[in-house]
Amino acid sequence: KTLTLEAVDLQWAIILQIFMLIWYSPVEHLTVRNLTFRGPLEELTEYAFQPLLSSVEQLISLDGSMKALTLEHVRNKVYYFNQEILYRQFSEMNIANLTIADAYMPHMLCPNRTSSFHYLNFSHNALTDELFQNCGTLADLKLLILQKNKFESLRKVSFMTSRMKSLTYLDMSNNLLRHDGAGVQCQWAESLAELDLSSNQLADAVFECLPANVQKLSLRNNQISNVPSGVAELKSLEELNLASNRLADLPGCGGFTSLQFLNVEMNSILTPSADFFQSCPRVRELQAGHNPFQCSCELQAFIRLERRSGGKLFGWPAAYVCEYPEGLRGTELKDFHLSPLACNTTLLLVTALLLT
Numbered sequence: 337k338t339l340t341l342e343a344v345d346l347q348w349a350i351i352l353q354i355f356m357l358i359w360y361s362p363v364e365h366l367t368v369r370n371l372t373f374r375g376p377l378e379e380l381t382e383y384a385f386q387p388l389l390s391s392v393e394q395l396i397s398l399d400g401s402m403k404a405l406t407l408e409h410v411r412n413k414v415y416y417f418n419q420e421i422l423y424r425q426f427s428e429m430n431i432a433n434l435t436i437a438d439a440y441m442p443h444m445l446c447p448n449r450t451s452s453f454h455y456l457n458f459s460h461n462a463l464t465d466e467l468f469q470n471c472g473t474l475a476d477l478k479l480l481i482l483q484k485n486k487f488e489s490l491r492k493v494s495f496m497t498s499r500m501k502s503l504t505y506l507d508m509s510n511n512l513l514r515h516d517g518a519g520v521q522c523q524w525a526e527s528l529a530e531l532d533l534s535s536n537q538l539a540d541a542v543f544e545c546l547p548a549n550v551q552k553l554s555l556r557n558n559q560i561s562n563v564p565s566g567v568a569e570l571k572s573l574e575e576l577n578l579a580s581n582r583l584a585d586l587p588g589c590g591g592f593t594s595l596q597f598l599n600v601e602m603n604s605i606l607t608p609s610a611d612f613f614q615s616c617p618r619v620r621e622l623q624a625g626h627n628p629f630q631c632s633c634e635l636q637a638f639i640r641l642e643r644r645s646g647g648k649l650f651g652w653p654a655a656y657v658c659e660y661p662e663g664l665r666g667t668e669l670k671d672f673h674l675s676p677l678a679c680n681t682t683l684l685l686v687t688a689l690l691l692t
Contacts, residue, residue, distance in 0.1 A: 337364040337401075345372040348414055359402055367406040374413035403432050404455075410439035420445065427451075436461070446471035453477050459507075460484040465492040472499045481507040483532075490515040490538065490545050494522035503527055509534040509554070517541030524548070533558070534577070543568040543591075556580055556599075563587035578603070579623070585609055586624065589616035599623040601651075606630040606660070610637035613645055622648055625655025631664045631672045633679035639669050 339358065344351065351373050358366055426434065427445040435457040436444075442462045447453075450473050463485040468474065469492065477500050487493055490513050497503055503525040513536035524547035531547060534556035542555065544567055553570070554577040561582040568591045575597040578587070583603040589595050596618055605627040613619060622645075629635060642649045642656075649656070653670040664672065 337362060338367075339363045339365070340367040340369070341371075343370045344368055345374070348373050362401050364401050365404045365406075366402065367408070369408045371407055371409065372411040372413060404435075405429065405431055405433070406435040406437075406457075407439065408435070408437045410436065410441075412440070419443075429453075443467070447473040449473060450475060451477070455479045457481040458485070462486055465489045465496075468496045470499075471496070475499070475501045478502050479505045483507050483509040483511070485511055487511040487513055489513070490533075490542065491520055491522050494524045494545060494547075497525040497528060498523045500525045501527060505530045507532040508536070511536055513538055515539075515541050515545045517544045520545070522546075529572075540564055546570060548572075551575070553577070565590050567591070586612045586622075589619070592616075594618060596620045597623075601626045601655070603627055607632065607634045608638050610641050613641065613648065620648060621650050623650040625649075625651040628659035629656065629669060630660040631658035631667065631669070633674055635669070635672070636674060636679060639672065642669075 346354075351371075423443060423445045426436065427447045428449075430452050432452060433455040434453060435455075437457060438460040440462055441458065442464070444458060444463065444467060446468055453474060454476060456474075456477060456479070459481050460483070463482060465487055467482070467487075480497075480500070480503060487508060488511070493508060493513065497506060504527055506528060509532045513533065515538060522545035526547075526549055528547040528550060530552040531550050532554045533542070534554045536558055538555065538558040538560065540560055540562050542558070542560065543564055546553065546568055548570065549572050550570060551572050552575040553573060556577045557580040559582060560578060561584065563578075563583075565588060570591055571593055573592045574594055576592065576595060577599040579599045579601040581600075581603050583600055583605060585605060586600060586608045587598075595616055598616070598619055598621075601623050605624065607630055608624055608627075609615075612622065642652055653668045656669040658664040658667040658669065658672055
């Protein structure tokens with residue numbers, strides 16, 4: 337039921353014949369890695385490709401055993417033909433899972449009829465914001481992976497999903513996404529529960545363009561310096577990853593009333609707010625390590641917070657180390673102590689007066 341082909345380097349006509357043989361077989365999962373298709377000079381025209389692809393078009397629309405097709409590391413040595421013909425064959429496949437990864441693919445067509453796709457993975461290609469715009473035939477699609485492409489507009493990505501009524505997971509990591517805000521409306525699929533926007537170029541305005549029902553959100557490795565209050569009402573959000581950004585403090589939970597897990601590692605937090613767990617009562621785990629902590633009187637309150645939190649600080653104590661002042665650099669926060677006299681100005685003044 338499972339067949340894997342490695343290092344396939346053949347003429348297009350032969351590859352299509354192989355696909356046709358497999359399609360009529362009991363194979364359910366076909367994987368082809370390191371695929372190179374080429375053609376002799378007489379096949380370098382659209383007229384030569386059309387008969388071959390037309391025969392496959394009838395084949396792939398039929399009900400068969402095939403459930404999943406994976407093509408990885410694809411190289412095309414046939415340059416002089418209309419690639420839209422090829423995209424049409426893939427978009428009309430009557431299968432549940434389709435993966436075309438690392439294929440330098442610049443585009444994919446919207447299926448002409450309601451598609452059977454439940455899972456699409458087009459990672460590591462050259463796809464842009466024009467993908468699946470105004471596409472209403474992917475109503476059964478549940479998981480969509482588009483990482484490592486060339487998407488730029490978060491707003492257009494949201495409209496791409498708006499007609500995908502069953503979409504629950506979307507991976508847009510490692511793209512070129514931006515969002516300028518300024519009252520620009522976004523429209524996401526209402527079913528979208530998990531969204532990965534890590535490793536893009538998103539700033540604070542991203543919180544104006546997020547799915548209302550998202551439960552798990554990753555904004556890791558972006559350019560976020562602040563989580564604006566009163567902008568995003570994400571009442572279903574349970575997990576938020578803001579690691580590797582530019583945050584100067586822990587965000588509040590005003591718009592995230594269901595938040596349970598927060599990751600703010602590797603930001604620019606010198607002295608985290610000690611009242612975090614009071615403003616975020618449902619948070620069960622906070623990852624705040626690997627920040628440049630400034631060990632001072634203000635940090636004492638955060639250290640006491642760890643003792644009261646009952647193990648809610650993930651990575652304690654190894655990931656929580658003083659960065660400033662230089663004399664304390666490398667000291668774990670659990671070993672940093674200042675006397676009450678040094679941190680209480682009133683007590684210090686009274687003591688000095690009594691001594692005087």
